[in-house]
Amino acid sequence: MQNHIDEWLILGITTRGKTFRPSDWAERLCGAFAGYSNNRWTYSSYAYPVIHEGSISVRIKTALQNIDPTGYRFVMDFARDNQLQMIPIRKIVFLEKPVAAEEVALSVKRLTLALLMHHWKTNFAWKRPTV
Secondary structure, three states: OEEEEEEEEEEEEEOOOOEOOOOOHHHHHHHOOOEEEOOEEEOOOOEEEEEEOOEEEEEEEOOHHHHOHHHHHHHHHHHHHOOEEEEEEEEEEOOOOOOOHHHHHHHHHHHHHHHHHHHHHHHOOOOOOOO
16 A cells, blocks of 8 residues: 555645635636636636635645646645645555455454453553462
């Protein structure tokens, strides 16, 4: 299993906890990647505004770095320069060899046994009977 960052969530809250202004910053930032089609303004699937826990935010996919490196760098520099909070969104990638169910069950049994033994030792410390 391998973890890598698939997207960034850029919050409209600074590292000091203050709301970033102007309030339409996310729409302006994502507007650079938006297009006009079918008589509608549509945001790119790589950078789009969202509301996360009541805060105006931007989701930006790291795939944009390969498609438009300058645009991706602009957005990331904008977030850093304005000290906006950034949350990495990781995607779990499973590598070639899957783990067999028996291996998982065996490791869980071993862990359970080890925890029981530890618990037993701490609760019933080895003491010699006093005569």
